Every structure is written in structure tokens, then in C-alpha cells.
Amino acid sequence: MRTGAVSSGKRVLNKALNKLLHWAAQIKGAILATPNYGFEKRQKELAKKRKKEDKLKAKSDRKSGLLPEDGSEVDGDEGDANTAAPGATESSTPAA
Secondary structure, three states: OHHHHHHHHHHHHHHHHHHHHHHHHHHHHHHOOOOOHHHHHHHHHHHHHHHHHHHHHHHHHHHHOOOOOOOOOOOHHHHHHHHOOOOOOOOOOOOO
């Protein structure tokens, strides 16, 4: 008869443990942070708006002749320095 009492005690203990684990899982779910979908949506919209504005600016720059048609950016100052002959120096007075 004693074995029946022990197995009954184990069942009660297992039932209590399962209730405790279930309760802990519910509490853990309540504590976890939830995603802020509104913030994510706003950030996505802002990125989309910036991209659109950049495309429109690049298009207007191409029309005005500031950028080449292929989309690569070349600054006037850097382009002149890169095309100069190596070893050549710029001076304001002509060499005699």
C-alpha cells in the first residue's frame, strides 16, 4: 500500500510543478518587450522618403549638368588634380 501513496504524492507534485511552470511562462511572456511596429513603419517611411528625395536631386543635377549621365560623381577640383601629370607642380609665376 505504501507504493500507491508514493505514486499519488508524485502525481500531486508533478501537477503542482506543471502549474508553476505554466504560471512562470505566462509571467515571462508578460515581461518580454513587444515590438513597436509603429516606430518601424515610420523609420521605413522616412528612409523611403530620403531615397526618393535623393533620386530627384540626382535627376535635377543631371539635367543641370552637374553630374554625368552614368551616375558616377566627379568633383571638379579632384578631377583636375587627378588628371595633372605626375611630378608637375602648380605655380602662380611662370618658369623662366
